[in-house]
Amino acid sequence: MLLIECPYCGTRDESEFSYGGEAHNARPADPDALTDEQWADYIFYRQNPKGLHRELWNHSSGCRRWFNAIRDTVSYKFQCVYKIEDPRPELAEANTTISAGEKS
Amino acid sequence: MSRYSIFSLARNAMSHHQNWERAWRSPEPKKRYDAIIVGGGGHGLATAYYLAKEHGMRNIAVLEKGWIGGGNTGRNTTIVRSNYLWDEATHLYEKSMKLWEGLSQDLNYNVMFSQRGVYNLGHTLQDMRDIQRRVNANRLNGVDGEVVHAAELQTRIPHLNCSPDSRYPVLGASFQARGGTARHDAVAWGFARGADRYGVDIIQNCEVTGFRRENGKILGVDTSQGYIESPKVGVVTAGSSSVLAEMAGLSLPLESHPLQAFVSEPIKPVLDTVVMSNAVHGYISQSDKGDLVIGAGIDSYTGYGQRGSFSTIEHTMTAIMELFPIFSRVRMNRQWGGIVDTCPDACPIISKTDIKGLYFNCGWGTGGFKATPGSGWVFAHTVAKDQAHELNAAFSLDRFASGALIDEHGAAGVAH
Ligand SMILES: Cc1cc2nc3c(=O)[nH]c(=O)nc-3n(C[C@H](O)[C@H](O)[C@H](O)COP(=O)(O)OP(=O)(O)OC[C@H]3O[C@@H](n4cnc5c(N)ncnc54)[C@H](O)[C@@H]3O)c2cc1C
Ligand SMILES: [Zn+2]
Numbered sequence: 001m002l003l004i005e006c007p008y009c010g011t012r013d014e015s016e017f018s019y020g021g022e023a024h025n026a027r028p029a030d031p032d033a034l035t036d037e038q039w040a041d042y043i044f045y046r047q048n049p050k051g052l053h054r055e056l057w058n059h060s061s062g063c064r065r066w067f068n069a070i071r072d073t074v075s076y077k078f079q080c081v082y083k084i085e086d087p088r089p090e091l092a093e094a095n096t097t098i099s100a101g102e103k104s
Numbered sequence: 105m106s107r108y109s110i111f112s113l114a115r116n117a118m119s120h121h122q123n124w125e126r127a128w129r130s131p132e133p134k135k136r137y138d139a140i141i142v143g144g145g146g147h148g149l150a151t152a153y154y155l156a157k158e159h160g161m162r163n164i165a166v167l168e169k170g171w172i173g174g175g176n177t178g179r180n181t182t183i184v185r186s187n188y189l190w191d192e193a194t195h196l197y198e199k200s201m202k203l204w205e206g207l208s209q210d211l212n213y214n215v216m217f218s219q220r221g222v223y224n225l226g227h228t229l230q231d232m233r234d235i236q237r238r239v240n241a242n243r244l245n246g247v248d249g250e251v252v253h254a255a256e257l258q259t260r261i262p263h264l265n266c267s268p269d270s271r272y273p274v275l276g277a278s279f280q281a282r283g284g285t286a287r288h289d290a291v292a293w294g295f296a297r298g299a300d301r302y303g304v305d306i307i308q309n310c311e312v313t314g315f316r317r318e319n320g321k322i323l324g325v326d327t328s329q330g331y332i333e334s335p336k337v338g339v340v341t342a343g344s345s346s347v348l349a350e351m352a353g354l355s356l357p358l359e360s361h362p363l364q365a366f367v368s369e370p371i372k373p374v375l376d377t378v379v380m381s382n383a384v385h386g387y388i389s390q391s392d393k394g395d396l397v398i399g400a401g402i403d404s405y406t407g408y409g410q411r412g413s414f415s416t417i418e419h420t421m422t423a424i425m426e427l428f429p430i431f432s433r434v435r436m437n438r439q440w441g442g443i444v445d446t447c448p449d450a451c452p453i454i455s456k457t458d459i460k461g462l463y464f465n466c467g468w469g470t471g472g473f474k475a476t477p478g479s480g481w482v483f484a485h486t487v488a489k490d491q492a493h494e495l496n497a498a499f500s501l502d503r504f505a506s507g508a509l510i511d512e513h514g515a516a517g518v519a520h
Contacts, residue, residue: 001413001414001415002413013415014413014415015415018404019404019405021359021406036505036506036507037505039505040357040504040505043448043504044357044448044504045355045356045357045504046357046358046359047346047355048346048356048358048359048360048406049346050344050346050347050360050408053406055405055406071405073360073406073407073408073409074407074408074409075409076405076407076409
């Protein structure tokens with residue numbers, strides 16, 4: 001069982017959360033201008049890295065808010081969590097655990 | 105290499121089975137091959153076997169970073185069926201089913217293919233309508249299928265909880281009598297031995313670390329055992345496919361997730377078929393050793409560690425308990441995870457790439473074991489001829505831009 005830190009509620013069991021996939025995959029600003037390949041890239045292609053991954057989580061059985069996390073996809077260890085409106089922490093500095101308290 | 109037969113068994117009994125020949129050699133890699141297959145799972149080994157058998161190639165290597173069959177091939181729950189919904193998928197999986205039906209003879213290796221039948225349960229009216237539709241589609245495609253209602257189901261599987269009082273009552277099922285299970289290790293070993301007999305080099309502990317190319321053409325691969333040259337490279341690395349694609353400067357529409365499985369302590373024969381439920385999401389069969397073989401859905405997050413979360417274990421056991429209350433006190437012996445390469449339309453990618461001579465066969469996700477022989481067969485054709493076979497033409501990478509997806513999500517009952 002993973003322990004996940006919600007930036008709003010604190011650390012809870014994984015079973016309270018839903019996974020939202022890759023983070024920062026913004027909907028194209030000008031949809032009409034996209035080629036089929038660009039649409040495919042937005043809809044279907046994901047980075048799927050082996051290592052640090054920026055991803056979305058939802059505290060679905062808690063405050064029900066979305067937030068971002070950086071997690072290692074091999075050790076499954078969370079490097080840090082950050083709010084949707086927060087600046088993106090660098091992946092390099094993500095190796096140190098930043099607690100929700102320090103972040104906000 | 106000698107054939108396995110009653111005579112070889114008797115001959116080897118004379119020397120107390122101490123002198124059996126090795127099933128495949130363990131050669132040093134050559135400097136150059138006509139084709140390299142990356143990944144020694146069932147699909148990679150089958151590809152090499154059919155490249156040799158069907159296309160007359162002999163100078164082939166399979167490069168495996170660990171030991172053959174150590175990936176999803178040796179970790180899966182071995183359900184085999186071909187009752188998918190859409191024509192393209194049905195034809196591909198049915199090709200595989202036909203190969204399964206003669207595989208032990210063809211390979212001269214007992215893969216313990218057991219056509220004990222597969223039930224996909226329906227728990228709602230909509231489930232039952234979907235089952236009707238899928239069984240009809242299967243029959244139109246020449247694939248066997250039957251709709252079974254709850255009363256009949258109860259007589260066929262006495263321990264299945266078909267009570268109307270259960271939380272998600274079982275209303276019926278689709279049944280494919282030709283479906284069943286096979287022994288996963290034997291599939292890897294049988295294809296390895298078969299390929300080796302044609303002269304294919306199976307090289308274990310050989311990790312591919314990069315691709316060399318020039319003018320849009322593949323030249324060879326860098327490995328932990330040095331550089332190996334080849335004009336054709338077929339990559340069949342399941343959960344690691346995105347990592348390999350990145351090495352080649354390509355990207356794939358895949359996500360890698362942990363998928364777990366379980367076996368119980370061995371018990372006396374109690375379940376003589378395969379039962380799968382999409383709605384409560386669990387499936388179960390009993391191996392010839394007597395252990396219950398159990399699985400369910402992927403862990404929700406992506407991951408490359410071959411293990412999953414406790415909450416998924418709990419969910420799986422809840423589902424099995426719902427279906428088979430009789431198993432409530434059976435103890436689980438072992439639990440493990442594999443990394444499955446899930447694809448947006450729940451169908452594989454068996455495709456050429458923008459790099460000439462580089463081919464990918466991946467995206468089989470949670471359900472590729474059943475396709476092992478057929479996947480190898482069509483991929484061998486694709487690699488040998490530099491062109492898809494008509495059975496895998498629809499499974500090319502460009503379908504994600506063209507929109508011609510083959511949407512087997514949900515349609516196929518359950519995702520394994
Ligand atoms: C728990 C579980 C249950 C499943 N249940 C079923 C089921 O009931 N029915 C069904 O049909 N399917 C099932 N599947 C799916 C099925 O196991 C897979 O789709 C199928 O086995 C994939 O075969 P493969 O040969 O492509 O992959 P694998 O057997 O995973 O082989 C890929 C190989 O590539 C190697 N490799 C990776 N990177 C490199 C590298 N850089 N260099 C060299 N080699 C490399 C790996 O070590 C591995 O051996 C299940 C999967 C899991 C995990
Ligand atoms: Zn919260």
